[in-house]
Amino acid sequence: MKKLLFLVLAGIVAATTAPALAQDTIKIGLMCPLTGSWAAEGKDMKQIVELLADQVNNEGGLLGKQVKVVIGDDGGDPRTAALAAQRMATRDVAAVVGTYGSSITEASQNIYASANIIQVANGSTAVRLTEKGLPYFFRTCPRDDEQGRVAVKTLLDSGYENIAILHDNTTYAKGLADEAKKLLDKEEDVNIVFFDALTPGEQDYGTILSKMKTKDPDVVFFTGYYPEAGLMLRQKMEKGWDVPFIGGDATNNPDLVKIAGNKAAEGFRFLSPPVPGDLPTKEAREFLDAYEARYQSTPGSIWAVLAGDGFRVIVEAIRQTESTDTQKMADYLHDEMEGFPGLTGDIAFNEKGDRIGDVYRVYRVDADGNFVLME
Structure with missing residues (x-):
């Protein structure tokens, strides 16, 4: 009881x-x-x-x-x-x-x-x-429309004329790729020689790299994420293809260098808000x-x-x-x-909930794998 x-x-x-x-x-x-x-x-x-x-x-x-x-x-x-x-x-x-x-x-x-x-x-x-x-x-x-404008400016300022755009069909990557293509299509001296998607999560991107290589681009703008970017950087180096890659902001992660290796990652550029050390x-x-x-x-x-x-x-x-x-x-x-x-x-936020006034920067990976802000 x-x-x-x-x-x-x-x-x-x-x-x-x-x-x-x-x-x-x-x-x-x-x-x-x-x-x-x-x-x-x-x-x-x-x-x-x-x-x-x-x-x-x-x-x-x-x-x-x-x-x-x-x-x-x-x-x-x-x-x-x-x-x-x-x-x-x-x-x-x-x-x-x-x-x-x-x-x-x-x-x-x-x-x-x-x-x-x-x-x-x-x-x-x-x-x-x-x-x-x-x-x-x-x-x-x-937002990606701002990133798209910065990406196109970077591509044009670098003098690239024949451009490959690669995405991964995700909401973000396809949206950024479409934004960049829309702006580049207005440029008379620029040709989009390749526009396609890879499948994220795979371990071998040899086929898509070879397919892009046949189009002889001056640069590849990849709008997907850092795991795939790192793998492609390593695999294109192994193939002896030295075309430059520029990434969207989803490639901004140190694991990109771990996946690619310092040598393959060196020279890779990407768009991003300031990295933590530059705040x-x-x-x-x-x-x-x-x-x-x-x-x-x-x-x-x-x-x-x-x-x-x-x-x-x-x-x-x-x-x-x-x-x-x-x-x-x-x-x-x-x-x-x-x-x-x-x-x-x-x-601050606008009526849509978007942040007001943030600015993208361009970074380059140096020989030691560091992300260096480009002036």
Whole structure:
């Protein structure tokens, strides 16, 4: 009888204290690729957001509560992302950061929109993501139409006339390839001698490289991701084909050099917002110092740092509105956030949820595998 009474009392205590404990935290979700070919990006995203959450908690929390990061692994795959978003939407999160990869983000967009959850993407640059009129979608990264303009300027300034464009049929890569082609088609002295797609995740791109080589391009503009770019750089060197490659911003990851090797990667150029080491702000320097002290390394690419900016703007919206109400936070981000000191520079959003005023740069891989900003 005593045992039964104890169990009943324990159940009552648990039932009454569980909601109170839940109310002591503010949950912010993070969707990232912890598995799959983009796991390096996901690892950095997780480490950055957890570091920033700890800093918020060490400074007293948010609205008098501790922040808890809820992780969802999207696997770098649209189907996995949709399932991860469905689970995340049931976990009482105030907002969600992520993810990396436009097609992966697109698979989650409508799920979060239907659940009235703010989503702040960090590496999803496809134009159409913010052309849908979703009121709770934002991104801290720039758009591909801007990247397309910078890509074309880089190609023209380099004097290339016969250009091959290679993508991978993902939302991001195909969109960027189309943007570049549309602009290049207006140039009288430029010929698009090749426009096609590879299949991501393969281990041998000899066939597509040979196919491009027959078209004798002056340059290859590859709009896909760093694993495939690194592999092609190595394999074209093995074939003795010395055509220059220029990559889009999804090739900005140190693993590109690990895959290709320093010799094959040397001279490769890519477009990107500033890499972490080139970030000029006080906030960035303090953050990078804290990251290195905790993890004994620096973030691999800018996209993970942009996830940190996503977390920071969510925290700022909650602070300024003194609320986790989705509509109040969204109104603040759309209409009132201006010049917020992000890790990657000042942040504001337009009516579509796009970041205002970010600028692409051109980087070159040197002989030691370093990413060097080109003036």
